[in-house]
Amino acid sequence: MPGKLSGMNTVTVRELQKNLKGALLRVERGATLRVTRRRKVVAEIGPARPSAATKGWPDLRARAESVLGKRVLRTEAADEVLAGRGDR
Numbered sequence: 001m002p003g004k005l006s007g008m009n010t011v012t013v014r015e016l017q018k019n020l021k022g023a024l025l026r027v028e029r030g031a032t033l034r035v036t037r038r039r040k041v042v043a044e045i046g047p048a049r050p051s052a053a054t055k056g057w058p059d060l061r062a063r064a065e066s067v068l069g070k071r072v073l074r075t076e077a078a079d080e081v082l083a084g085r086g087d088r
Contacts, residue, residue: 009032009033010033010034011023011034011035011036013036013037023045027046030047031046032046032047033045
């Protein structure tokens with residue numbers, strides 16, 4: 001890559017526009033680039049932070065039983081809806 005993008009961690013807006021693909025490849029490899037406009041740093045582009053692992057679905061029946069105890073309705077919600085419609 002020609003210009004500042006090849007050797008420095010500072011890149012102008014114009015250079016970034018001309019070679020966005022090359023800049024993103026450097027960022028993917030771990031570099032943090034400072035973007036300047038008129039010799040003033042206006043942004044930093046760095047690697048994305050790893051996202052947190054998603055949690056599984058909570059056990060709502062166990063939660064309801066721990067809160068309500070024996071007062072928990074033992075039928076499934078779908079059965080209640082079907083019974084209300086007269087389908088069962």
